[in-house]
Amino acid sequence: MSRSSRYQHKDRFFQLAKQSKFVARSVFKLDELNQKFRLIGKNQIVVDLGCAPGSWLQYLAEHVGRKGLVLGYDVAPVELSLGPKVQTHIVDVTELSPERVREDLQSLRQQAAPHTPPNAPPPPVDALLSDMAPKLSGIRDADQAKSVALVEFALQLSRTLIRPGQGVFVAKFFQGRDSDQLVAEVKRFYSDVKLLKPEATREGSREVFVLGRRLRPSK
Numbered sequence: 201m202s203r204s205s206r207y208q209h210k211d212r213f214f215q216l217a218k219q220s221k222f223v224a225r226s227v228f229k230l231d232e233l234n235q236k237f238r239l240i241g242k243n244q245i246v247v248d249l250g251c252a253p254g255s256w257l258q259y260l261a262e263h264v265g266r267k268g269l270v271l272g273y274d275v276a277p278v279e280l281s282l283g284p285k286v287q288t289h290i291v292d293v294t295e296l297s298p299e300r301v302r303e304d305l306q307s308l309r310q311q312a313a314p315h316t317p318p319n320a321p322p323p324p325v326d327a328l329l330s331d332m333a334p335k336l337s338g339i340r341d342a343d344q345a346k347s348v349a350l351v352e353f354a355l356q357l358s359r360t361l362i363r364p365g366q367g368v369f370v371a372k373f374f375q376g377r378d379s380d381q382l383v384a385e386v387k388r389f390y391s392d393v394k395l396l397k398p399e400a401t402r403e404g405s406r407e408v409f410v411l412g413r414r415l416r417p418s419k
């Protein structure tokens with residue numbers, strides 16, 4: 201990219217972020233992925249890991265429609281009011297179990313649709329997204345390993361929560377020496393896997409997203 205097009209690139213997302221109603225520019229990455237691959241649809245149930253300050257939640261709340269549900273987790277609080285179909289929890293995802301997510305989904309559904317019988321089984325998740333980023337130490341390999349470890353937690357959760365044969369898994373990580381191994385692991389569980397770098401990613405950033413679609417049935 202030339203110096204002037206690099207400037208325009210930076211300027212475009214900077215201006216967009218300033219003008220938009222979204223609380224973070226991260227939303228442009230999700231929007232790009234969604235426009236290209238149609239990941240999020242009406243009435244879907246979406247889990248958003250690393251959801252603070254909440255731009256993805258704002259976007260998801262609009263895109264899942266009236267009957268969709270969005271559950272967010274982060275170690276930091278989300279200070280937005282996003283209506284009854286969105287619920288957030290302050291949790292370290294490395295300590296999150298699928299059982300806990302299912303319980304939270306039950307309670308969210310009860311909040312969004314109070315007439316649902318309380319003993320109805322929890323619905324399967326349509327999309328599990330992770331924009332989690334570890335606290336950076338500045339040591340490249342260590343930071344990369346931490347980001348890969350977060351994706352591995354997200355991947356394990358997705359395997360139990362997403363309906364086999366369906367579903368979408370999207371997770372951000374820093375590219376580095378563990379990347380190929382991570383992508384291979386996602387391929388073990390999802391039949392359609394892609395490595396993506398949205399245009400809205402900051403100049404010079406090593407972050408990429410792995411997209412997995414169609415969860416393979418467990419053996």
Ligand SMILES: C[S@@+](CC[C@H](N)C(=O)[O-])C[C@H]1O[C@@H](n2cnc3c(N)ncnc32)[C@H](O)[C@@H]1O
Nearest residue numbers: 250252253254255256274275292293331332333
């Ligand atoms: C880039 S921000 C996410 C931005 C968000 N997608 C948005 O649109 O507003 C990364 C988030 O990952 C969270 N995070 C990092 N490690 C985490 C962990 N182990 N458990 C939960 N959240 C974590 C951070 O607290 C931070 O809020």
